[in-house]
Amino acid sequence: GAGVSQSPRYKVAKRGQDVALRCDPISGHVSLFWYQQALGQGPEFLTYFQNEAQLDKSGLPSDRFFAERPEGSVSTLKIQRTQKEDSAVYLCASSLVGWNRGLGEQYFGPGTRLTVT
Amino acid sequence: AQKVTQAQTEISVVEKEDVTLDCVYETRDTTYYLFWYKQPPSGELVFLIRRNSFDEQNEISGRYSWNFQKSTSSFNFTITASQVVDSAVYFCALSEPVNFGNEKLTFGTGTRLTIIP
Numbered sequence: 617g618a619g620v621s622q623s624p625r626y627k628v629a630k631r632g633q634d635v636a637l638r639c640d641p642i643s644g645h646v647s648l649f650w651y652q653q654a655l656g657q658g659p660e661f662l663t664y665f666q667n668e669a670q671l672d673k674s675g676l677p678s679d680r681f682f683a684e685r686p687e688g689s690v691s692t693l694k695i696q697r698t699q700k701e702d703s704a705v706y707l708c709a710s711s712l713v714g715w716n717r718g719l720g721e722q723y724f725g726p727g728t729r730l731t732v733t
Numbered sequence: 734a735q736k737v738t739q740a741q742t743e744i745s746v747v748e749k750e751d752v753t754l755d756c757v758y759e760t761r762d763t764t765y766y767l768f769w770y771k772q773p774p775s776g777e778l779v780f781l782i783r784r785n786s787f788d789e790q791n792e793i794s795g796r797y798s799w800n801f802q803k804s805t806s807s808f809n810f811t812i813t814a815s816q817v818v819d820s821a822v823y824f825c826a827l828s829e830p831v832n833f834g835n836e837k838l839t840f841g842t843g844t845r846l847t848i849i850p
Contacts, residue, residue, distance in 0.1 A: 649837065658737075658824050658840030659778070672837065705776065711836070722838065724770075724778035 618642070620725035622708050628731045629698045637693045637728045641710030648691050649722060650683055651707040659707050665691060698732045705729050735760050737827050739841035746815055747849050754810045754844045756825030762786075766828040767801065767808045768838065773821040784808065812846075820848045 621640045629635050641648050647666055651659035652675075661675040667688035676683070680699075685691040695702055709722040736759040746752045758767065769781040782792065784801050792799045796813045812819055822845045826838040 647836075651838075656842070658826075658842050659838070660840070661837045664837055675837075707778065709778075721780055721783060722836065723780070726775065726777045729776075 620708055620710055620723050622706075622725040622728050624728060625726060626729050626731075628733060631699060631732055632697050634694065634696045635698055635730065637695075637706050637730070639691045639693070639708030639710075639725060641689065641691070641708070642712075642723055643689075645710035645712050645723075647711040647713070647722075648685060649709040649711075650691070650693050651709065652677075653705040653707055653727070655704070662693070662706075695730075698730075700732050703730055703732045735827050735829050735839040737825050737839055737841035739823075739825055739844050741844045742842070743845045743847070745847040745849055748817060749814050751811060751813050752815055752846065754812075754823050754825075754846065756808045756810065756841060758806050758808065758825070758827045760827060760829075762829075766836070768826040768828070769799070769808075769810050770824045770826060770840075771821045772824060772843070778824070781810075815848045817848045817850050820846060822846070 620642055623638045627635055649664050650662040652662050653659040663676055663683045664672040665685040668685050680696045682694045693706060705727040707727045708725045711722045738757045741755055744752060765786045767784045771779045771781055782799055789801050789803055798811045800809045822843045824840050824843045826840045828836045828838055
């Protein structure tokens, strides 16, 4: 079956522009995560959804970052007034279960590489 | 706070050699999960293993094996008879327990493995 997909794969934005990054999780997956991966670093947690509820947004670096998953499937990560330090790969992951710890293997998408000039 | 340390930034070995990737973690939790992910040049994170903190048995899967030692807070990964296709960045990760089965991951900085033909 289809894996996690993300679009666009590459995005170049001028500083100050708003961007929207899309994630299509695996069908039926309850949990959805966003991570930010800077060059040469490991991914860092941004936010988590269980169905349409955003249960944890502790990793969002500023109030310019906003994520939503209105119908519990597709999610969008929006960054307003982009800055150069926002340049990174944004990874989305989904997992099947949201209530049983340790059973939800996270499947990652290919990421969106955002470059802010 | 959770922390994962992968001290080896880059490793190069000749094909067919064995190689071990080190991972040391810090956590105050008594129940946690450890993971290894592979990130090939395509960028997509590929799940390799999840290990429960209560299970210290070593695991072997084909050419891959994992050594979990709670006493030293280490979860090392060995590839036997390495192949060129093993070339990738490998990440060790630790799960952080939060409500509702949220398994947000704390990643190390990764080890870039290059297998020389």
